[in-house]
Amino acid sequence: MKRESPLDFDADVMRQMGYRVVDALVDYWQRLPSLPLGKCPDRTTLEDLLDEPTPQQPQPFETVLDAFLQKVLPNIVKVDHPRYFAFVPAPNDYVGVLGDFLTAGMNVFVGTWMVGAGATQVERVVIRWLCDWLGFPDSAGGLFVSGGSVANLVCLAAARQRYPDALTRGRVYYSDQTHSCVARAWRILGLREEQLCVLPADEQFQIPLSTLAEQLQRDRAAGWRPFCVVANAGTTNTGAVDPLDALADLCESEGLWLHADGAYGAAAILTQEGKQRLRGIERLHSLAIDPHKWLYQPMMAGCALVREFEHLRAAFRILPPYLQDKERGRGIDLCDYGVELSRNFRALKLWMSLKTHGVEAFRQAMEWNLHLARVAEEAIRRLPDWVIVSPATMGIVAFRYAPPHLDSEQADALNRALVEAMLQDGFALVSSTVLHGRVALRMCTLNPRATEADVLETVRRLHQFAVSYPRGEITT
Ligand SMILES: Cc1ncc(COP(=O)(O)O)c(C=O)c1O
Known part of the structure; x- marks a missing residue:
């Protein structure tokens, strides 16, 4: 007796559902520049809007899709919006989106060679491309992970494994500009607080x-x-890059593992500014680099790269009996090189994206990002009472409104309030941080679809909010 799965649809219905999704997506992409950035409502509002018991009865797919489009999407701040300059923007490439759609649809498994040989090889090809850009040797390798946090964790696990007394007497070094995921990685890896310098x-x-x-x-x-x-290869705060070449000299003479967090900045090796600032990157023992940041891929896509690929295997490989069938000696089992066994095909999106556009298109998009940060810096310099805290560096500029009539604490409060004012306004968003002990704003101009006009109007609005502040509520 033929039995149909209760979860299946006719082929025509499947196509119609898919077309609806593509239509919604393309419509969203078209309208995005003119849409507000999105809202951040309070919890009760969203609980009232979205909380419901487990659905018992089926409903039309269109109704469910509409619920997402009407109720969820407006309540998300759109990190792919051309005027989202906060934190690290996430503008994604349409080819990459389709790559993710394909691999989710075919549920490609890239944990073992036995089951995922072709996909594994594509992942290795993409990793080789990245290694070539960076000047890593033939022995280098790596793998795709969920993002920068896990990429750093995986690399640092390889470092810890190389030093037998790392957990007892080991000490590691980094600057206070380093992303918090590095401290978290060391914590997960078992280092004590006093081992982190x-x-x-x-x-x-x-x-x-x-x-x-x-x-x-x-x-x-x-x-x-x-x-x-x-080391940092592009900090989140300011885009700063540590002196990698000099650090490589020091680490070589001291016998230390040199890792860099390039989750944000390492892809800028494709650009003039990046090449110059990242000098020495080819000498690292390991590097985290995130295609879901500056290579415009949809989340989740980070990469852990190591100079000696086998160092990852030494850190991670365990072979249980129920996986013995994979040991056929024909290829590489990527599950032996990181924390995940079930691995989806994250490399596909970047593979398709690079092949479709060619790397030159990426280079141009990134050069544009760098240009926009300089445009922002110049616009801010032209305004009274604004100071540049960190000039345009790897696509990030940091600045602060500091009029003479406010003391430092008042200026801190005002700069922080400007982020909220921008969020309420909905035209554009910047984010705040603390630099040299004082609150600073930062713009990260990572979206290749952002225009000079977007940047200039964002700066103009910031100034308008700032000057209206001492005389009462911030107004547009
Ligand atoms: C420099 C840097 N490192 C690490 C991370 C963490 O990456 P992810 O959010 O992909 O885990 C970020 C995130 O912005 C980052 O900017």
Whole structure:
């Protein structure tokens, strides 16, 4: 007796459902520049709107899709919006979106060669492309993971594995500009708080080399076993890049593993500015780089790259009996090189995207991003009472409104309030951070669809909100 799955649809119905989704998507992409950024309502509002018991009865797919479009989408701040300049924007490429759709639809498994040989090879090809851009040797390799946090974790696990006394006497070094996921990675990997040596960055937000060298000597004398330096290849705060070449010299002479968090910035190796700032990147032992940031791919896509691919295997491989069939010696089982066994085909989107556009299109898009940060910086410099805290660096500019009639605390409060004012306004968004002990705003101009006019109007609105502040409520 033929039995149909209760979850299946006729082929024609499947097509209609898919076309509805593509229509909604293309419509969204077309309208996005003229849409408000999106809302961030309070919890009760969204509980009232969305909470419901588990659906018992079927409803038409169109109704469900409409519920997403009408009730959910407006209540999301759109990180792919051309005027989303906050945190790290996430403008994605349409080919990448289709790549994700395809691989989800075919549920491609890339954990073992036995089951996912072709996909594994594509992943290796894409990883090789990244390694080639960066100048890594043939022995290098890596894998796709969910994003920068896991990419750093995977690389640092390989570092820890190389140093047998890492967990007892080991010490690691990085600047206070380093992303919090690095401290979290070390915590997960079992290092104690006192094993993390966080050095205050210098005026340029870079790790201070001579302080680091002195600290290493002091720590060795005190019985510590330094084993790893984590450099920044583009900080979240300001885009700062640590002096990678000089760090590589130091780490070489001290026998330390040099890792860099390039989740944000490493892809800028394709650009002029990136090449210059990232000099020495080819000497790293490991690197985190996120295609879902500056290579415009849909989340989730980070990459953990290591100079010696086999170091990942040494850190991660365990073979249980129920996986013995995969040991056929024909290829590479990527599940042996990281934390995930079930791995989806994250490389497909970047593979399709790079092949469809060609790398030159990416280079141009990134150069445009860098240009827009300079446009923002110049516009801010032209305004009275604004200071540039960190000039345009790798697509990020940091600045602060500091009129003479406000003391530092008042100016801090005002700068923080400007983020809220922009969010309420809905035209554009920037985010705030703390630099040199004071609140600063930052714009990250990562969206290739952003225009100069978008940037200039964002700066104009910021100024308008700022000057209206002391005389009462912020108004448009
Ligand atoms: C420099 C840097 N490192 C790591 C991360 C964490 O990456 P993810 O959010 O993909 O886990 C970020 C996120 O913005 C980042 O900017």
